[in-house]
Amino acid sequence: MARKLPGVDAVIVGLGWTGAILAERLTAAGLKVVAIERGPWRDTATDFPPSYAPDELRYAIRQDLFLRPAQETVTFRNKTSETALPIRSFGSFLPGNGVGGAGTHWNGQTWRFLEKDFVVKSHVTERYGKSAIPEGMTIQDWGVTYADLEKSYDSFEWTAGVSGRAGNIAGTRQQGGNPFEGPRSRDFPLPPLELSHASSLFAKAARELGHSPFPCPAANASRAYTNPLGVTLGPCTYCGFCERFGCGNYSKGSPQTTILPVLMRRPNFEARTNAEVLKVLTDRSGTRATGVTYVDAQGEELEQPAELVLLCAYQFCNVRLMLLSGIGTPYDPAAGTGVVGRNYCYQTGAGAQLFFENTRMNPFIGSGALQQVIDDFNGDNFDHTGLGFIGGGSISCGQTNGRPILYRPTEPGSPRWGSAWKQATVAGYQNAASVGSQGSSYAYRDSYLDLDPTYTDRFGRPLLRMTFDWHDNEHKAAAYATQRCMEIGRAMGAKQVLARNLSEHYSIVPYQSTHTVGGAAMGADPKTSAVKRYLQSWDVPNVFAVGAHAFPQNHGYNPTGTVGALAYWAAEAITSQYLKSPGALVPT
C-alpha cells in the first residue's frame, strides 16, 4: 500500500517545459503545487557548465541527459501484422528525463503553426473537395484557432527569449519576416541570430528563385535578455553544442534559464525528483481524479492526493499514463472507435545534401536554431491542385554544429576507413551543407498507440506500443519537397546535389526528430478527441493533459512553440475559468 501524503491543490507529472510553465502560472494564482519528476534535479552550474558541457561523447553519443531505455521505452512496429519489439536504444527520437525535460537539450527552433493548420480538415475540404483527403486519413481541426492561441504563443516566446523577425504584425506585412505567418501582436523579443556561410548562400538562392527566406525563430538569445519573470539570459556564443546538450551560457531558452529560478523560490511550490508517477488515481465513479501514486528512488510507493492533476510528462508518457490510469476510452483501430492512442503522428524529413568546392563552411560555428527558412511550400501556402498530395513543409538551411563524431559528411562512394577515407572526410568537413524540409505528418486510422501485450517496465507495467509507418501522401509530399530543396541547392552553386528522400518505411534507428505527436488529440468532439480545447479530459474534468499528444496531426514545423503556447492556454483556462467553478469547462 502506498503511503498517503497530505493533499495539495495541484500535482504536476513531469517538470519539463509544460510542467514548468503550468507550475509557474498556478503558483502565481496562489495554488499549492507539487511537481513530481522522474529524473534528477538538473541545473546549469552543476550539470552542464561551459567547462565540460562541450563533450560530444558523453552527451550526444552516450546520451547522458536523455531518458534511458532501461527506465522507460516504447515498443515499435510498422504495421499491425508485425510483432512490436522494444526500442532498446533510442535513435529516431530522444526523450528527456530530469528537471527541464527535453527543454534542457532541445535546439530552440520555436515555431507557430500556420493559421490554416488549425483548421486543416475544413480548409482542405473547402478548397479541394472531400476527395482530396485520402482513404484512411483521419486529419481533423484542432478545436482552437490560431487567433485563440496568439496571446499564448506570445507568452511562450517572451518567456523563452526568442530571436527572430516578425513577418506579420497585426495584419501588416513586415520586410524580412515570414510572409505566410499568422498575425502577431508584436515583434519577437530579440533580433535574429547571425548567419552562417551556408545559410547566407541559401537565402540568396531562395530569393533569386522567387521564394521568401527569413530567419528561423530561435530560443537561442541573440543578445542578453531579461524575460517578464525577471530572469536574464546571456547572449548565444554560437558554440555548436546545442541540440542534445544543456547550454552552459544560459543562452538557450529552457525551464532552467527562464522559469525555474523564479518558480523554485515560491513557497507554494515543491519539486520531487527521481520520483516516477505510476498512475493517476480516480474515485469509484471514475470521473474524478484523487491524485497520483509514484515511486521514489528508494523504491517506496507514495500517494499524492490533489484537487487537480496535470499530465506534463511528454507526448508518449502522457498517453501511456492515460491508458494505464483508465482516463478516456482507448482507441480501437479495428472499429475506429475510442480516442486515447488515436492519431499518432511524427514528422517527415527530406532534402538535399550539397557538396561545394574550395569553401570554408566552418560547420563548428553554429547554434540550434541558426537557420534561414522558406515557408513557400509549407501547409497550404501553395496550390496543391494536381499535385496528388496535401500538406507540406518548411525548408531550411542552417548550421547547428560540426561535432566530428556525428558530423562527417563525405561524397557518395567514399570509403569508410583507410587513407582515402581521411581525404574524403577532410574535404567534406569544410565543403558540405544541406537543405532540409520538415514536413507535415498527417494522421491515419492504422497509426496509433496502445499498451504492449508483452514488454513491461521495471515496475511490471506494460510499455506503450507504437504502430506507425509513412503513407503514400507523405511520400509524395516529401518527394516534392526534395525537388524544391535540390533546386535551391543547385542555385546555391553546389558542385554536387544529392537527394535525401524520405525512408521507404519509418525506422526507429536513425535520429530524425523528437517530434512525436498525437495520441490524445484535443478537439471539439469527444468521439475524436481525448481532451477538450482547453486540454481538459472529457471524462475526468480535474485532469488536464498538456503536450504534443494533443496535436490531432503534425504540421511542417518543430512542435515546441505550439506545445508552450498550449501550456499557457491551458493555464489561462484553469486560472480564469476552472478555479472559479471546478468542473467541465464549456467553450466560450
Add this chain to the structure above:
Amino acid sequence: MPHGTLRRRQLLASTSAVLLAGCSVRARTISDTRPWSAGAGEPPIAITPGPWVFFSPEEGATVDALVERLIPHDALSVSGREAGCSVFIDRQLAGAYGSSERLYMRPPFMAGTPMQGMQSALTPAAQYRQGLAALHAYCRVAYVGRLPHEMTAEQRDALLKGLESRQVKLDGADGHGFFELLLTNTMEGFFADPLYGGNQGFAGWKMIGFPGARYDYRDEIAHRNQVIDVATVGITGRPDWTRKGT
C-alpha cells in the same frame, strides 16, 4: 566512461539496480530554493593510462593492429593506434557502455525488421569478447596461426575488407557486426575529447580542423567562408598548458 569508480549516474542508469541496492540516489524534495552545493557537479573523469582494463593482452594486440589500419598513419594524421583509439575502446567496454547498462535489456529477445533496430541480448563487451575469439580462430586457420598483430598491413586490410563485405565469415560470431562495431568505436575514439583516451594530441580534430571545446565563436561568426585560425582545445585544456614546468 571511466572505470574503477562507480559514479552516481552509473548507479542511476539502471534504476532496478538502485532499487535493489536501495541506496545513494535519493529522491529529493526541493522547495523554496534552487539546490546547489559546491562540488555538486559531475565533471567527466579522465581515463587512467596504463595496461588494458577490459582486453586480454592478446585481444588488445589485435585491436591495436586493426585500428592501425582503419586509421593508418599518413600525411593527414597519426594512426588510430597512435591516437589511442584502442585504449579508448578498452575503457569504454569496461564501463557503462560496455555492459549496455542504460539500454532496455529485458527479454524476450526476438529478431525483428531492420526498422525495429538492435534486438540482440549481447552487450558491446560480449560482442568484442566473442568477435575477437572467433576472429583469432579464423586467423589461426586462414593465416596459418598468425594473428592480426603478426600480419602485414596488406593482410590486415584484406581481413578488414572481408569482414566489411561479409566475405569473411566467422564461426560463432557475427563478423560483419563486429567490424561495424569496431569501426564505430574507433571513430568515436578518434573524434571524442582526448580525456577518454583517443584523439591524443587532438589527432582527429586537427585532421579536419575542428577546434574542440572552445564554446565561443562570437568573434568568428561574421568571418564567413574564411579560414578560422584558432588553437584547438580540449575539456582539460591543451598539452602545452598542462605540461608546463614538468
